[in-house]
Amino acid sequence: MAKEDKKRKAEALGDVNTKVKKEKKDKKEKKEKKEKKEKKEKKDKKEKKEKKDKKDKKESKENNEKNVEPESDGTYTQSPALTKVAQSEVDEFLSTNEVTVEDPTNSKLRPLLSFEHVKLHPTIQGVVTKFPKPTPIQAVAWPYLLSGQDVIGVAETGSGKTFAFGVPAIHKLLNEDTKKKNVRVLCISPTRELAVQIYDNLVTLTKDIKCVCVYGGVSKDDQVRELQGAQVVIATPGRLLDLLEGGQVDLSHVDYLVLDEADRMLEKGFEEDIKRIIGHTSPKNRQTLMFTATWPKEVRELASTFMKSPVKVSIGDRDELSANKRITQVVEVIDPREKERKLLGLLRKYVNGPDKILIFALYKKEAGRVEMLLKRNQYHVAAIHGDLSQQQRTLALNSFKSGESTIMLATDVAARGLDIPNVKVVINLTFPLTAEDYVHRIGRTGRAGQTGIAHTLFTDHEKHLSGALCNILRGANQPVPEELLKFGGHTKKKAHLAYGAFFKDVDMTKTAKKIKFD
Numbered sequence: 001m002a003k004e005d006k007k008r009k010a011e012a013l014g015d016v017n018t019k020v021k022k023e024k025k026d027k028k029e030k031k032e033k034k035e036k037k038e039k040k041e042k043k044d045k046k047e048k049k050e051k052k053d054k055k056d057k058k059e060s061k062e063n064n065e066k067n068v069e070p071e072s073d074g075t076y077t078q079s080p081a082l083t084k085v086a087q088s089e090v091d092e093f094l095s096t097n098e099v100t101v102e103d104p105t106n107s108k109l110r111p112l113l114s115f116e117h118v119k120l121h122p123t124i125q126g127v128v129t130k131f132p133k134p135t136p137i138q139a140v141a142w143p144y145l146l147s148g149q150d151v152i153g154v155a156e157t158g159s160g161k162t163f164a165f166g167v168p169a170i171h172k173l174l175n176e177d178t179k180k181k182n183v184r185v186l187c188i189s190p191t192r193e194l195a196v197q198i199y200d201n202l203v204t205l206t207k208d209i210k211c212v213c214v215y216g217g218v219s220k221d222d223q224v225r226e227l228q229g230a231q232v233v234i235a236t237p238g239r240l241l242d243l244l245e246g247g248q249v250d251l252s253h254v255d256y257l258v259l260d261e262a263d264r265m266l267e268k269g270f271e272e273d274i275k276r277i278i279g280h281t282s283p284k285n286r287q288t289l290m291f292t293a294t295w296p297k298e299v300r301e302l303a304s305t306f307m308k309s310p311v312k313v314s315i316g317d318r319d320e321l322s323a324n325k326r327i328t329q330v331v332e333v334i335d336p337r338e339k340e341r342k343l344l345g346l347l348r349k350y351v352n353g354p355d356k357i358l359i360f361a362l363y364k365k366e367a368g369r370v371e372m373l374l375k376r377n378q379y380h381v382a383a384i385h386g387d388l389s390q391q392q393r394t395l396a397l398n399s400f401k402s403g404e405s406t407i408m409l410a411t412d413v414a415a416r417g418l419d420i421p422n423v424k425v426v427i428n429l430t431f432p433l434t435a436e437d438y439v440h441r442i443g444r445t446g447r448a449g450q451t452g453i454a455h456t457l458f459t460d461h462e463k464h465l466s467g468a469l470c471n472i473l474r475g476a477n478q479p480v481p482e483e484l485l486k487f488g489g490h491t492k493k494k495a496h497l498a499y500g501a502f503f504k505d506v507d508m509t510k511t512a513k514k515i516k517f518d
């Protein structure tokens, strides 16, 4: 029995030993597994980090390359005549014209106080010297543009921005002796009429460079034929994309790209088109320019994605939305039902010989209805809005330009850029959708140093814009009517057109050195 007990005990002990051994083994295996896992995780983490570092390094290299100081392309050197000008005279100019230059390269190029301060191509010199001197935006922007830098130019309506970007473009092409005929200058405009006007301005500078204007609403075939051998293209986005998709235009050689009315071109409605168009150009050689009279914060970040260390040139206090101070602004708060009767009263007051009156409606339907009303009241009126054919639009504009019609009724298609001589009064029959559009609309008068009147009918339908309007009036030293103040003189924070209230404004020029001279 004792023997058997011993045996059982021994067996039991054996079992325990085996169990302990097994447990030990399991533990060891588990430990090894854990260590292996940890090692693997560590390795993965290390690899991931290395990969990320590599990616960051690459991105930062690319960004550095992107932000590299643009080198002068050698076409601009300060003239001895400009060097001779006393610094006090330069300072006086900068302060009188409230010039602000934000220049990441800090190159501090002097403004051109006279046409003699720059050696433009003789053909251009012959044209621009019909003016007494460069306008402030031309004076300040030309040296930077001739040096090949990207420029954002912000200056009041009617201050010569077309030549500010157009003259350096044509000057550069005329000074080259390349025989290749590629599209080198591309200028994009939001409306057909403005595209034509820019074209008309550029062709006055030279006959030796082929310029072509492409826009919708007219035959494409003629434009395709015209594009052969063109070096300068002025285009509206829709038709240009059409031609790009058909392979009928090549933008890969564009080295001077202008967005005129840049804030409009970067708004939601145009943003995608602009991205696609710019995607057809080569960023490496491209000098990019943006010009406008209004530069809302909401578009600045998007603008920076297309530009390399841009120099921002502002004339006047352009950080705040501001109107041309030579325009007398009258705002009348009225009952919306009173509008048409009021308009007839205003015409009786303002119609005066050859002076032109531009009336803005908001919608095509409204424009059509008011056109009938005016015709019934024996007014000879031209009309321009989106419901008309391009031919009708062109006829109407030409008739207003020539003075055959002294009244034109328009929607916001005519709000930006159009330079029509002798527009003495702008009437806002219905307030536009944004305060920026208001500044552009009234800017059809008071151009190139002239004065003008803007008479606005304001109703409670637009009360959300009353604060912005009050600010514009105050900024231009204009009286703010009591009735307008009743709607509230404060501006609500504007939501970004694309990103709504979640939009975060990032200052694209934060590395720039700001020099303010006022």
Ligand SMILES: Nc1ncnc2c1ncn2[C@@H]1O[C@H](COP(=O)(O)OP(=O)(O)OP(=O)(O)O)[C@@H](O)[C@H]1O
Pocket: 131, 132, 133, 134, 135, 138, 155, 156, 157, 158, 159, 160, 161, 162, 163, 292, 293, 416, 417, 418, 419, 443, 447, 448
């Ligand atoms: N140096 C100059 N001196 C005087 N007038 C000039 C000069 N340069 C251009 N102009 C004239 O000034 C007028 C307005 O110019 P332009 O249409 O280029 O203005 P803008 O600043 O582009 O206006 P907007 O903001 O409304 O588009 C034009 O008739 C143009 O011929």
